[in-house]
Amino acid sequence: MARSENENNYYSMMGSYFNEKSCGTINEKLSNFPKFVSRQDLSRFLYKYELFKKVIDVHGSIVECGVHMGGGTYAFANLSSILEPYNYQRKIFGFDTYAGFPSVDAKDLTTQKGSEVAKVGAFNVEGDILADLATCNELYNMNRPIGHMNKVSFIKGDVGETIPQFLKDNPQLIISLLYLDFDIYKPTQVALEALIDRVPKGGIIAFDELNNEDWPGETEAVHEVVGLKNLRLQRIPFEPCRSFAIVE
Secondary structure, eight states, rough: OOHHHHHHHHHHHHHIIIISSSSSSSHHHHHHHTTTTOEEEEHHHHHHHHHHHTTTTSEEEEEEEOTTHHHHHHHHHHHHHHHTTOTTTTOOOEEEESOOOOOOOGGGSSSSSHHOOOOOTTTOOOOOOHHHHHHHHEEEEEEEETOOOOOEEEEOOHHHHHHHHHHHHHOOOOEEEEEEEEOSSSHHHHHHHHGGOOOOOTTTEEETTTTTTTTTHHHHHHHTOOGGGGGOOOOTTSSSOEEEEOOO
């Protein structure tokens, strides 16, 4: 959704406030993060918390499809460390190209807004994001129980290739939470076809862009692979864009 001028001003001023004007060291600022994060970002974190609570008694790992900079991945990872510190079998797997969209399907361009935002290379992160995430993972493992057993893994590449190979290498995989945040049609379709049978009853399939005119491809993929009438779609009251379905 496009930001208003007031919202753009808010983000610009907040960045300046955090970097240049606010009191405290970086660590002190991070410890007081509610001062600095937007209500939208905090809502997205709380949404993931609500999802995690719903699958805490469901056996299996969390698969995040669409990692970007890793905030969502480490939200789930930290929630696991806090709420179930000794559940070493709950792994967190993040699939992404880590280089933005490699291609865009015609089904992503069926709305005016879709044609404006769905671009090859969109969401590419400046810098070596995988090295960044590796450093983050080292620090994460230092601050949790049984940190010698790795919990978070990132899988780079086209999911048409990486997901089949991953399933071949990990035939034991059960998915308690499948979080779909690829935005566009083709990788969402591939992920659903390959992974949905790995989600047991009580597990959750979560969607980041359903019913979103910016990203029509995600809805198209879900409609084709699963059928919208076959999902009991739910939402959290404070998060307007995201939805989920519990496998029944």
